[in-house]
Amino acid sequence: MQKNSFFTVICLATLFFSYKASACSCDNYYPASEQPEWVSKQQADDIQFISAGSSICTGLKSLDERRSDNDARISLSKLLNTRVKAAESSKIGAVDGASYARYSAKTSLDSEQVLKSAIIFERWADTKNCVVYAGIKVTQANIDSAITEKMQQKQQQLNAKNACVFSQGENKRQVKEWMIERLLQQGFVFEPNKNCQVNYHLSNKIISSQSDMVKNSLVVKIYTEYKPIWHKTYTGKALSFSHRSQGELTKMAISDSLDNFFVDLTELKSKPVTP
Structure with missing residues:
Protein backbone atom coordinates (compact mmCIF):
# COMPACT_ATOMS: atom_id res chain seq x y z
CA MET A 1 0.00 0.00 0.00
CA GLN A 2 2.78 2.38 0.92
CA LYS A 3 4.62 1.50 -2.28
CA ASN A 4 1.58 2.35 -4.40
CA SER A 5 1.10 5.64 -2.55
CA PHE A 6 4.72 6.57 -3.20
CA PHE A 7 4.38 5.98 -6.94
CA THR A 8 1.09 7.92 -6.99
CA VAL A 9 2.80 10.95 -5.43
CA ILE A 10 5.67 10.71 -7.92
CA CYS A 11 3.26 10.55 -10.86
CA LEU A 12 1.21 13.51 -9.61
CA ALA A 13 4.34 15.60 -9.03
CA THR A 14 5.61 14.76 -12.51
CA LEU A 15 2.32 15.78 -14.06
CA PHE A 16 2.23 19.00 -12.01
CA PHE A 17 5.72 20.15 -12.96
CA SER A 18 5.16 19.10 -16.55
CA TYR A 19 2.04 21.26 -16.61
CA LYS A 20 3.83 24.19 -15.01
CA ALA A 21 6.65 23.92 -17.52
CA SER A 22 4.34 24.01 -20.53
CA ALA A 23 1.46 26.21 -19.36
CA CYS A 24 1.64 29.99 -19.84
CA SER A 25 -1.07 32.48 -19.06
CA CYS A 26 -0.47 34.39 -22.30
CA ASP A 27 -0.20 31.46 -24.71
CA ASN A 28 -3.53 32.38 -26.30
CA TYR A 29 -2.91 36.12 -26.65
CA TYR A 30 -1.66 36.01 -30.24
CA PRO A 31 -1.27 33.45 -33.02
CA ALA A 32 1.83 31.27 -32.54
CA SER A 33 4.86 32.47 -34.54
CA GLU A 34 8.63 32.50 -34.52
CA GLN A 35 10.42 35.22 -32.54
CA PRO A 36 10.46 38.43 -34.63
CA GLU A 37 13.81 40.10 -35.28
CA TRP A 38 12.80 43.32 -33.50
CA VAL A 39 12.51 41.50 -30.15
CA SER A 40 16.28 41.23 -29.79
CA LYS A 41 17.58 43.82 -32.26
CA GLN A 42 17.12 47.59 -32.16
CA GLN A 43 17.31 49.75 -35.26
CA ALA A 44 18.54 53.32 -35.54
CA ASP A 45 19.25 54.92 -38.90
CA ASP A 46 18.27 57.96 -40.95
CA ILE A 47 14.85 56.48 -41.73
CA GLN A 48 13.44 55.08 -38.51
CA PHE A 49 14.08 53.99 -34.94
CA ILE A 50 12.80 50.62 -33.72
CA SER A 51 12.92 49.23 -30.20
CA ALA A 52 11.02 46.79 -27.99
CA GLY A 53 9.58 46.47 -24.51
CA SER A 54 8.50 43.47 -22.48
CA SER A 55 6.44 42.38 -19.51
CA ILE A 56 6.04 39.13 -17.58
CA CYS A 57 2.65 37.53 -18.31
CA THR A 58 -0.03 37.94 -15.65
CA GLY A 59 -2.93 36.44 -17.58
CA LEU A 60 -4.54 39.85 -17.95
CA LYS A 61 -3.95 40.78 -21.58
CA SER A 62 -4.77 44.49 -21.27
CA LEU A 63 -2.43 44.85 -18.27
CA ASP A 64 0.40 42.94 -19.95
CA GLU A 65 0.08 45.00 -23.12
CA ARG A 66 0.03 48.27 -21.20
CA ARG A 67 3.15 47.31 -19.26
CA SER A 68 5.04 46.11 -22.35
CA ASP A 69 3.99 49.28 -24.23
CA ASN A 70 5.33 51.49 -21.42
CA ASP A 71 8.57 49.53 -21.35
CA ALA A 72 8.83 49.90 -25.14
CA ARG A 73 8.48 53.68 -24.89
CA ILE A 74 11.22 53.79 -22.26
CA SER A 75 13.49 51.67 -24.49
CA LEU A 76 12.81 53.89 -27.50
CA SER A 77 13.53 57.01 -25.46
CA LYS A 78 16.89 55.55 -24.38
CA LEU A 79 17.68 54.65 -27.98
CA LEU A 80 16.95 58.20 -29.12
CA ASN A 81 19.06 59.68 -26.32
CA THR A 82 21.98 57.44 -27.30
CA ARG A 83 21.61 58.58 -30.90
CA VAL A 84 21.59 62.23 -29.80
CA LYS A 85 24.78 61.77 -27.75
CA ALA A 86 26.46 60.26 -30.78
CA ALA A 87 25.30 63.24 -32.83
CA GLU A 88 26.75 65.56 -30.20
CA SER A 89 30.21 64.06 -30.65
CA SER A 90 30.02 64.46 -34.41
CA LYS A 91 28.78 68.06 -34.19
CA ILE A 92 31.52 69.39 -31.92
CA GLY A 93 33.37 72.07 -33.81
CA ALA A 94 30.92 72.03 -36.71
CA VAL A 95 30.84 75.25 -38.72
CA ASP A 96 27.56 74.50 -40.45
CA GLY A 97 25.15 76.70 -38.52
CA ALA A 98 22.06 75.03 -39.92
CA SER A 99 23.31 71.58 -38.95
CA TYR A 100 24.18 72.71 -35.47
CA ALA A 101 20.80 74.40 -35.06
CA ARG A 102 19.11 71.17 -36.11
CA TYR A 103 21.16 69.22 -33.58
CA SER A 104 20.43 71.75 -30.83
CA ALA A 105 16.72 71.46 -31.52
CA LYS A 106 16.93 67.69 -31.32
CA THR A 107 18.82 67.70 -28.02
CA SER A 108 16.34 70.08 -26.43
CA LEU A 109 13.36 68.11 -27.70
CA ASP A 110 11.40 66.42 -24.93
CA SER A 111 11.07 62.66 -25.32
CA GLU A 112 7.32 62.94 -24.83
CA GLN A 113 7.09 65.16 -27.89
CA VAL A 114 8.73 62.49 -30.06
CA LEU A 115 6.95 59.56 -28.44
CA LYS A 116 3.57 61.07 -29.29
CA SER A 117 4.26 60.03 -32.88
CA ALA A 118 5.65 56.58 -32.00
CA ILE A 119 3.46 53.56 -32.73
CA ILE A 120 3.29 50.00 -31.41
CA PHE A 121 3.58 48.13 -34.69
CA GLU A 122 3.56 44.50 -33.50
CA ARG A 123 3.20 42.29 -30.42
CA TRP A 124 4.57 38.83 -29.69
CA ALA A 125 4.30 36.40 -26.78
CA ASP A 126 7.17 34.15 -25.75
CA THR A 127 5.03 31.35 -24.31
CA LYS A 128 8.08 29.33 -23.28
CA ASN A 129 9.29 32.03 -20.90
CA CYS A 130 5.87 33.68 -20.38
CA VAL A 131 6.87 37.14 -21.59
CA VAL A 132 4.88 39.60 -23.73
CA TYR A 133 6.79 41.87 -26.13
CA ALA A 134 5.75 45.10 -27.86
CA GLY A 135 7.57 46.50 -30.88
CA ILE A 136 7.64 50.30 -31.17
CA LYS A 137 8.91 52.61 -33.89
CA VAL A 138 9.15 56.24 -34.87
CA THR A 139 10.36 57.59 -38.19
CA GLN A 140 12.86 60.37 -38.80
CA ALA A 141 10.03 62.25 -40.51
CA ASN A 142 8.01 61.98 -37.27
CA ILE A 143 10.98 63.34 -35.30
CA ASP A 144 11.50 66.24 -37.72
CA SER A 145 7.81 67.07 -37.50
CA ALA A 146 7.95 66.97 -33.68
CA ILE A 147 11.01 69.25 -33.68
CA THR A 148 9.22 71.75 -35.92
CA GLU A 149 6.12 71.64 -33.74
CA LYS A 150 8.17 72.12 -30.58
CA MET A 151 10.09 75.07 -32.04
CA GLN A 152 6.85 76.69 -33.18
CA GLN A 153 5.44 76.28 -29.69
CA LYS A 154 8.55 77.81 -28.14
CA GLN A 155 8.36 80.78 -30.51
CA GLN A 156 4.86 81.52 -29.20
CA GLN A 157 5.92 81.53 -25.55
Missing part, protein backbone atom coordinates in the same frame (compact mmCIF):
# COMPACT_ATOMS: atom_id res chain seq x y z
CA LEU A 158 6.17 84.71 -23.50
CA ASN A 159 9.95 84.42 -23.06
CA ALA A 160 10.44 84.24 -26.85
CA LYS A 161 8.64 87.50 -27.55
CA ASN A 162 10.69 90.68 -27.78
CA ALA A 163 10.18 92.63 -24.57
CA CYS A 164 9.85 96.35 -24.01
CA VAL A 165 10.03 97.63 -20.44
CA PHE A 166 8.40 100.86 -19.26
CA SER A 167 8.75 102.19 -15.73
CA GLN A 168 7.15 104.97 -13.73
CA GLY A 169 6.96 106.08 -10.13
CA GLU A 170 9.72 106.17 -7.54
CA ASN A 171 13.17 104.80 -8.43
CA LYS A 172 11.80 104.15 -11.92
CA ARG A 173 15.18 104.09 -13.63
CA GLN A 174 16.63 101.54 -11.24
CA VAL A 175 13.48 99.40 -11.37
CA LYS A 176 13.65 99.31 -15.15
CA GLU A 177 17.35 98.41 -15.21
CA TRP A 178 16.89 95.61 -12.72
CA MET A 179 13.86 94.29 -14.60
CA ILE A 180 15.73 94.15 -17.91
CA GLU A 181 18.73 92.54 -16.23
CA ARG A 182 16.61 89.80 -14.71
CA LEU A 183 14.65 89.18 -17.91
CA LEU A 184 17.92 88.64 -19.78
CA GLN A 185 19.18 86.31 -17.06
CA GLN A 186 16.00 84.26 -17.41
CA GLY A 187 16.47 83.92 -21.17
CA PHE A 188 13.83 86.41 -22.28
CA VAL A 189 14.28 88.25 -25.57
CA PHE A 190 15.16 91.93 -25.19
CA GLU A 191 16.20 93.73 -28.38
CA PRO A 192 15.56 97.49 -27.98
CA ASN A 193 15.89 98.25 -31.69
CA LYS A 194 13.11 95.86 -32.69
CA ASN A 195 9.34 96.10 -32.42
CA CYS A 196 7.75 95.43 -29.05
CA GLN A 197 5.87 92.12 -28.99
CA VAL A 198 5.24 92.14 -25.24
CA ASN A 199 5.17 95.23 -23.00
CA TYR A 200 6.08 95.19 -19.31
CA HIS A 201 4.74 98.25 -17.51
CA LEU A 202 6.07 98.82 -13.99
CA SER A 203 4.80 101.29 -11.44
CA ASN A 204 6.83 101.54 -8.26
CA LYS A 205 5.99 103.21 -4.94
CA ILE A 206 7.62 103.35 -1.51
CA ILE A 207 4.67 102.89 0.84
CA SER A 208 6.58 103.01 4.13
CA SER A 209 10.03 104.26 5.02
CA GLN A 210 11.43 104.04 8.54
CA SER A 211 14.91 103.93 10.00
CA ASP A 212 14.86 100.13 10.24
CA MET A 213 12.29 99.13 7.60
CA VAL A 214 11.17 100.03 4.08
CA LYS A 215 8.07 98.68 2.32
CA ASN A 216 7.68 98.83 -1.42
CA SER A 217 4.77 98.32 -3.81
CA LEU A 218 5.37 97.31 -7.44
CA VAL A 219 2.52 97.06 -9.93
CA VAL A 220 3.35 94.87 -12.93
CA LYS A 221 1.24 94.88 -16.09
CA ILE A 222 2.09 92.67 -19.06
CA TYR A 223 0.29 92.87 -22.37
CA THR A 224 0.64 92.67 -26.10
CA GLU A 225 -0.46 95.57 -28.28
CA TYR A 226 -4.12 94.72 -27.80
CA LYS A 227 -4.36 92.00 -25.15
CA PRO A 228 -3.62 92.07 -21.40
CA ILE A 229 -1.66 89.06 -20.12
CA TRP A 230 -0.94 89.78 -16.45
CA HIS A 231 -1.71 92.41 -13.80
CA LYS A 232 -0.63 92.11 -10.18
CA THR A 233 0.73 94.18 -7.30
CA TYR A 234 3.81 92.91 -5.47
CA THR A 235 4.86 94.06 -2.02
CA GLY A 236 8.49 94.07 -0.97
CA LYS A 237 10.01 94.59 2.43
CA ALA A 238 13.47 95.26 3.81
CA LEU A 239 14.43 95.13 7.50
CA SER A 240 17.61 96.43 9.03
CA PHE A 241 19.40 94.73 11.89
CA SER A 242 22.75 96.39 11.29
CA HIS A 243 21.97 100.07 10.76
CA ARG A 244 21.71 99.95 6.96
CA SER A 245 21.15 103.22 5.12
CA GLN A 246 17.75 104.19 3.73
CA GLY A 247 19.15 103.85 0.24
CA GLU A 248 20.23 100.27 0.88
CA LEU A 249 16.89 99.36 2.46
CA THR A 250 15.04 100.87 -0.50
CA LYS A 251 17.04 98.81 -2.96
CA MET A 252 16.42 95.66 -0.91
CA ALA A 253 12.66 96.33 -0.79
CA ILE A 254 12.49 96.88 -4.56
CA SER A 255 14.52 93.73 -5.10
CA ASP A 256 12.12 91.81 -2.87
CA SER A 257 9.17 93.03 -4.99
CA LEU A 258 10.91 91.87 -8.15
CA ASP A 259 11.74 88.52 -6.52
CA ASN A 260 8.04 87.98 -5.84
CA PHE A 261 7.14 88.85 -9.43
CA PHE A 262 9.73 86.47 -10.89
CA VAL A 263 8.25 83.62 -8.88
CA ASP A 264 5.07 84.08 -10.92
CA LEU A 265 7.05 84.69 -14.10
CA THR A 266 8.59 81.23 -13.80
CA GLU A 267 5.13 79.85 -14.60
CA LEU A 268 4.19 82.61 -17.02
CA LYS A 269 7.26 82.43 -19.27
CA SER A 270 6.09 79.31 -21.13
CA LYS A 271 2.60 80.73 -21.59
CA PRO A 272 1.55 80.92 -25.28
CA VAL A 273 1.17 84.51 -26.40
CA THR A 274 -0.99 85.60 -29.31
CA PRO A 275 -1.22 89.16 -30.67
Whole structure:
Protein backbone atom coordinates (compact mmCIF):
# COMPACT_ATOMS: atom_id res chain seq x y z
CA MET A 1 0.00 0.00 0.00
CA GLN A 2 2.78 2.38 0.92
CA LYS A 3 4.62 1.50 -2.28
CA ASN A 4 1.58 2.35 -4.40
CA SER A 5 1.10 5.64 -2.55
CA PHE A 6 4.72 6.57 -3.20
CA PHE A 7 4.38 5.98 -6.94
CA THR A 8 1.09 7.92 -6.99
CA VAL A 9 2.80 10.95 -5.43
CA ILE A 10 5.67 10.71 -7.92
CA CYS A 11 3.26 10.55 -10.86
CA LEU A 12 1.21 13.51 -9.61
CA ALA A 13 4.34 15.60 -9.03
CA THR A 14 5.61 14.76 -12.51
CA LEU A 15 2.32 15.78 -14.06
CA PHE A 16 2.23 19.00 -12.01
CA PHE A 17 5.72 20.15 -12.96
CA SER A 18 5.16 19.10 -16.55
CA TYR A 19 2.04 21.26 -16.61
CA LYS A 20 3.83 24.19 -15.01
CA ALA A 21 6.65 23.92 -17.52
CA SER A 22 4.34 24.01 -20.53
CA ALA A 23 1.46 26.21 -19.36
CA CYS A 24 1.64 29.99 -19.84
CA SER A 25 -1.07 32.48 -19.06
CA CYS A 26 -0.47 34.39 -22.30
CA ASP A 27 -0.20 31.46 -24.71
CA ASN A 28 -3.53 32.38 -26.30
CA TYR A 29 -2.91 36.12 -26.65
CA TYR A 30 -1.66 36.01 -30.24
CA PRO A 31 -1.27 33.45 -33.02
CA ALA A 32 1.83 31.27 -32.54
CA SER A 33 4.86 32.47 -34.54
CA GLU A 34 8.63 32.50 -34.52
CA GLN A 35 10.42 35.22 -32.54
CA PRO A 36 10.46 38.43 -34.63
CA GLU A 37 13.81 40.10 -35.28
CA TRP A 38 12.80 43.32 -33.50
CA VAL A 39 12.51 41.50 -30.15
CA SER A 40 16.28 41.23 -29.79
CA LYS A 41 17.58 43.82 -32.26
CA GLN A 42 17.12 47.59 -32.16
CA GLN A 43 17.31 49.75 -35.26
CA ALA A 44 18.54 53.32 -35.54
CA ASP A 45 19.25 54.92 -38.90
CA ASP A 46 18.27 57.96 -40.95
CA ILE A 47 14.85 56.48 -41.73
CA GLN A 48 13.44 55.08 -38.51
CA PHE A 49 14.08 53.99 -34.94
CA ILE A 50 12.80 50.62 -33.72
CA SER A 51 12.92 49.23 -30.20
CA ALA A 52 11.02 46.79 -27.99
CA GLY A 53 9.58 46.47 -24.51
CA SER A 54 8.50 43.47 -22.48
CA SER A 55 6.44 42.38 -19.51
CA ILE A 56 6.04 39.13 -17.58
CA CYS A 57 2.65 37.53 -18.31
CA THR A 58 -0.03 37.94 -15.65
CA GLY A 59 -2.93 36.44 -17.58
CA LEU A 60 -4.54 39.85 -17.95
CA LYS A 61 -3.95 40.78 -21.58
CA SER A 62 -4.77 44.49 -21.27
CA LEU A 63 -2.43 44.85 -18.27
CA ASP A 64 0.40 42.94 -19.95
CA GLU A 65 0.08 45.00 -23.12
CA ARG A 66 0.03 48.27 -21.20
CA ARG A 67 3.15 47.31 -19.26
CA SER A 68 5.04 46.11 -22.35
CA ASP A 69 3.99 49.28 -24.23
CA ASN A 70 5.33 51.49 -21.42
CA ASP A 71 8.57 49.53 -21.35
CA ALA A 72 8.83 49.90 -25.14
CA ARG A 73 8.48 53.68 -24.89
CA ILE A 74 11.22 53.79 -22.26
CA SER A 75 13.49 51.67 -24.49
CA LEU A 76 12.81 53.89 -27.50
CA SER A 77 13.53 57.01 -25.46
CA LYS A 78 16.89 55.55 -24.38
CA LEU A 79 17.68 54.65 -27.98
CA LEU A 80 16.95 58.20 -29.12
CA ASN A 81 19.06 59.68 -26.32
CA THR A 82 21.98 57.44 -27.30
CA ARG A 83 21.61 58.58 -30.90
CA VAL A 84 21.59 62.23 -29.80
CA LYS A 85 24.78 61.77 -27.75
CA ALA A 86 26.46 60.26 -30.78
CA ALA A 87 25.30 63.24 -32.83
CA GLU A 88 26.75 65.56 -30.20
CA SER A 89 30.21 64.06 -30.65
CA SER A 90 30.02 64.46 -34.41
CA LYS A 91 28.78 68.06 -34.19
CA ILE A 92 31.52 69.39 -31.92
CA GLY A 93 33.37 72.07 -33.81
CA ALA A 94 30.92 72.03 -36.71
CA VAL A 95 30.84 75.25 -38.72
CA ASP A 96 27.56 74.50 -40.45
CA GLY A 97 25.15 76.70 -38.52
CA ALA A 98 22.06 75.03 -39.92
CA SER A 99 23.31 71.58 -38.95
CA TYR A 100 24.18 72.71 -35.47
CA ALA A 101 20.80 74.40 -35.06
CA ARG A 102 19.11 71.17 -36.11
CA TYR A 103 21.16 69.22 -33.58
CA SER A 104 20.43 71.75 -30.83
CA ALA A 105 16.72 71.46 -31.52
CA LYS A 106 16.93 67.69 -31.32
CA THR A 107 18.82 67.70 -28.02
CA SER A 108 16.34 70.08 -26.43
CA LEU A 109 13.36 68.11 -27.70
CA ASP A 110 11.40 66.42 -24.93
CA SER A 111 11.07 62.66 -25.32
CA GLU A 112 7.32 62.94 -24.83
CA GLN A 113 7.09 65.16 -27.89
CA VAL A 114 8.73 62.49 -30.06
CA LEU A 115 6.95 59.56 -28.44
CA LYS A 116 3.57 61.07 -29.29
CA SER A 117 4.26 60.03 -32.88
CA ALA A 118 5.65 56.58 -32.00
CA ILE A 119 3.46 53.56 -32.73
CA ILE A 120 3.29 50.00 -31.41
CA PHE A 121 3.58 48.13 -34.69
CA GLU A 122 3.56 44.50 -33.50
CA ARG A 123 3.20 42.29 -30.42
CA TRP A 124 4.57 38.83 -29.69
CA ALA A 125 4.30 36.40 -26.78
CA ASP A 126 7.17 34.15 -25.75
CA THR A 127 5.03 31.35 -24.31
CA LYS A 128 8.08 29.33 -23.28
CA ASN A 129 9.29 32.03 -20.90
CA CYS A 130 5.87 33.68 -20.38
CA VAL A 131 6.87 37.14 -21.59
CA VAL A 132 4.88 39.60 -23.73
CA TYR A 133 6.79 41.87 -26.13
CA ALA A 134 5.75 45.10 -27.86
CA GLY A 135 7.57 46.50 -30.88
CA ILE A 136 7.64 50.30 -31.17
CA LYS A 137 8.91 52.61 -33.89
CA VAL A 138 9.15 56.24 -34.87
CA THR A 139 10.36 57.59 -38.19
CA GLN A 140 12.86 60.37 -38.80
CA ALA A 141 10.03 62.25 -40.51
CA ASN A 142 8.01 61.98 -37.27
CA ILE A 143 10.98 63.34 -35.30
CA ASP A 144 11.50 66.24 -37.72
CA SER A 145 7.81 67.07 -37.50
CA ALA A 146 7.95 66.97 -33.68
CA ILE A 147 11.01 69.25 -33.68
CA THR A 148 9.22 71.75 -35.92
CA GLU A 149 6.12 71.64 -33.74
CA LYS A 150 8.17 72.12 -30.58
CA MET A 151 10.09 75.07 -32.04
CA GLN A 152 6.85 76.69 -33.18
CA GLN A 153 5.44 76.28 -29.69
CA LYS A 154 8.55 77.81 -28.14
CA GLN A 155 8.36 80.78 -30.51
CA GLN A 156 4.86 81.52 -29.20
CA GLN A 157 5.92 81.53 -25.55
CA LEU A 158 6.17 84.71 -23.50
CA ASN A 159 9.95 84.42 -23.06
CA ALA A 160 10.44 84.24 -26.85
CA LYS A 161 8.64 87.50 -27.55
CA ASN A 162 10.69 90.68 -27.78
CA ALA A 163 10.18 92.63 -24.57
CA CYS A 164 9.85 96.35 -24.01
CA VAL A 165 10.03 97.63 -20.44
CA PHE A 166 8.40 100.86 -19.26
CA SER A 167 8.75 102.19 -15.73
CA GLN A 168 7.15 104.97 -13.73
CA GLY A 169 6.96 106.08 -10.13
CA GLU A 170 9.72 106.17 -7.54
CA ASN A 171 13.17 104.80 -8.43
CA LYS A 172 11.80 104.15 -11.92
CA ARG A 173 15.18 104.09 -13.63
CA GLN A 174 16.63 101.54 -11.24
CA VAL A 175 13.48 99.40 -11.37
CA LYS A 176 13.65 99.31 -15.15
CA GLU A 177 17.35 98.41 -15.21
CA TRP A 178 16.89 95.61 -12.72
CA MET A 179 13.86 94.29 -14.60
CA ILE A 180 15.73 94.15 -17.91
CA GLU A 181 18.73 92.54 -16.23
CA ARG A 182 16.61 89.80 -14.71
CA LEU A 183 14.65 89.18 -17.91
CA LEU A 184 17.92 88.64 -19.78
CA GLN A 185 19.18 86.31 -17.06
CA GLN A 186 16.00 84.26 -17.41
CA GLY A 187 16.47 83.92 -21.17
CA PHE A 188 13.83 86.41 -22.28
CA VAL A 189 14.28 88.25 -25.57
CA PHE A 190 15.16 91.93 -25.19
CA GLU A 191 16.20 93.73 -28.38
CA PRO A 192 15.56 97.49 -27.98
CA ASN A 193 15.89 98.25 -31.69
CA LYS A 194 13.11 95.86 -32.69
CA ASN A 195 9.34 96.10 -32.42
CA CYS A 196 7.75 95.43 -29.05
CA GLN A 197 5.87 92.12 -28.99
CA VAL A 198 5.24 92.14 -25.24
CA ASN A 199 5.17 95.23 -23.00
CA TYR A 200 6.08 95.19 -19.31
CA HIS A 201 4.74 98.25 -17.51
CA LEU A 202 6.07 98.82 -13.99
CA SER A 203 4.80 101.29 -11.44
CA ASN A 204 6.83 101.54 -8.26
CA LYS A 205 5.99 103.21 -4.94
CA ILE A 206 7.62 103.35 -1.51
CA ILE A 207 4.67 102.89 0.84
CA SER A 208 6.58 103.01 4.13
CA SER A 209 10.03 104.26 5.02
CA GLN A 210 11.43 104.04 8.54
CA SER A 211 14.91 103.93 10.00
CA ASP A 212 14.86 100.13 10.24
CA MET A 213 12.29 99.13 7.60
CA VAL A 214 11.17 100.03 4.08
CA LYS A 215 8.07 98.68 2.32
CA ASN A 216 7.68 98.83 -1.42
CA SER A 217 4.77 98.32 -3.81
CA LEU A 218 5.37 97.31 -7.44
CA VAL A 219 2.52 97.06 -9.93
CA VAL A 220 3.35 94.87 -12.93
CA LYS A 221 1.24 94.88 -16.09
CA ILE A 222 2.09 92.67 -19.06
CA TYR A 223 0.29 92.87 -22.37
CA THR A 224 0.64 92.67 -26.10
CA GLU A 225 -0.46 95.57 -28.28
CA TYR A 226 -4.12 94.72 -27.80
CA LYS A 227 -4.36 92.00 -25.15
CA PRO A 228 -3.62 92.07 -21.40
CA ILE A 229 -1.66 89.06 -20.12
CA TRP A 230 -0.94 89.78 -16.45
CA HIS A 231 -1.71 92.41 -13.80
CA LYS A 232 -0.63 92.11 -10.18
CA THR A 233 0.73 94.18 -7.30
CA TYR A 234 3.81 92.91 -5.47
CA THR A 235 4.86 94.06 -2.02
CA GLY A 236 8.49 94.07 -0.97
CA LYS A 237 10.01 94.59 2.43
CA ALA A 238 13.47 95.26 3.81
CA LEU A 239 14.43 95.13 7.50
CA SER A 240 17.61 96.43 9.03
CA PHE A 241 19.40 94.73 11.89
CA SER A 242 22.75 96.39 11.29
CA HIS A 243 21.97 100.07 10.76
CA ARG A 244 21.71 99.95 6.96
CA SER A 245 21.15 103.22 5.12
CA GLN A 246 17.75 104.19 3.73
CA GLY A 247 19.15 103.85 0.24
CA GLU A 248 20.23 100.27 0.88
CA LEU A 249 16.89 99.36 2.46
CA THR A 250 15.04 100.87 -0.50
CA LYS A 251 17.04 98.81 -2.96
CA MET A 252 16.42 95.66 -0.91
CA ALA A 253 12.66 96.33 -0.79
CA ILE A 254 12.49 96.88 -4.56
CA SER A 255 14.52 93.73 -5.10
CA ASP A 256 12.12 91.81 -2.87
CA SER A 257 9.17 93.03 -4.99
CA LEU A 258 10.91 91.87 -8.15
CA ASP A 259 11.74 88.52 -6.52
CA ASN A 260 8.04 87.98 -5.84
CA PHE A 261 7.14 88.85 -9.43
CA PHE A 262 9.73 86.47 -10.89
CA VAL A 263 8.25 83.62 -8.88
CA ASP A 264 5.07 84.08 -10.92
CA LEU A 265 7.05 84.69 -14.10
CA THR A 266 8.59 81.23 -13.80
CA GLU A 267 5.13 79.85 -14.60
CA LEU A 268 4.19 82.61 -17.02
CA LYS A 269 7.26 82.43 -19.27
CA SER A 270 6.09 79.31 -21.13
CA LYS A 271 2.60 80.73 -21.59
CA PRO A 272 1.55 80.92 -25.28
CA VAL A 273 1.17 84.51 -26.40
CA THR A 274 -0.99 85.60 -29.31
CA PRO A 275 -1.22 89.16 -30.67
